[in-house]
Amino acid sequence: MNDRLTSQDISALFTLMAVAREIDNTELEKVTGIRITGDVRKRLNGLGLVDSTRTGNKPYVHDLTDKGWVRCRYELKAQRPSRPGYYGYAFFAVLNGLDRYLGRERRELADVFQPEAGDDAEGLETQIRLAYRKLAPRPGEPVHLARLRPLLNGAAKDDVDAVLKTLGRQQVVTLTPNPNGKDVTAEDRDAAVRIGGDENHMIAIEES
Structure with a gap:
């Protein structure tokens, strides 16, 4: 380099x-x-x-x-x-x-190298997978994080973001921006995971 x-x-x-x-x-x-x-x-x-x-x-x-x-x-x-x-x-x-x-x-x-896991980290990952399964018509289909977060039993956004980033680095989940920027709502922006300066509004899991 x-x-x-x-x-x-x-x-x-x-x-x-x-x-x-x-x-x-x-x-x-x-x-x-x-x-x-x-x-x-x-x-x-x-x-x-x-x-x-x-x-x-x-x-x-x-x-x-x-x-x-x-x-x-x-x-x-x-x-x-x-x-x-x-x-x-x-x-x-x-x-x-x-x-x-x-x-x-x-x-x-x-x-x-992963964030120090709290007692609820594993349970939160399970909740994310279950919520995704409810929303996605099939594995690998993108789902809005704005729709997924309300299904996580009130989990704090920072805690959810930490788990999502870890799963993203492990290539367990795929986090992406909404491909149609005109469709991004205020709810999408509030629910987004910010990585490298980019707002990621969507989540996909191949095997949930």
Whole structure:
């Protein structure tokens, strides 16, 4: 890849890969000790590797894009810098080993790095599958998230979004924008899952 990243850029990417979910700077610093700010944020946003949003004066919220996940996989096999220190040598050895495992087992990073699951995560996935089955005329048929969310027994949008993003990375579900932008309603926008700056209004599951 031609885009050169600094050690700070790569650290930010790997940190977001590790938490595997949308997270704001305050929580990110609490969990990992890292904040994504200034030139690092601007550079990663400009390259389309990280999606960062902000409401008012609240901390920036960051999410690793699909392109960012691809870049993380590429960086697993990157040549270690000179004199990285003892932690650095070990870190790059672990990354290279992880890359070999993924290649050998034909797995993706999303199979390894997932959001910390709460007690209800598995149950919420089951609810999503059941709701989809009720709405879809056949497996793989797109269904509006605005129609699916009311069937999830009042589950919080953030919790549902986290599960949907994980299932999307695992290629269990397909999340897409409404192909006809003129048909997008306010309800569609409210129910959408935002990934990489795009609003995804539809969900499809091949086997529900």
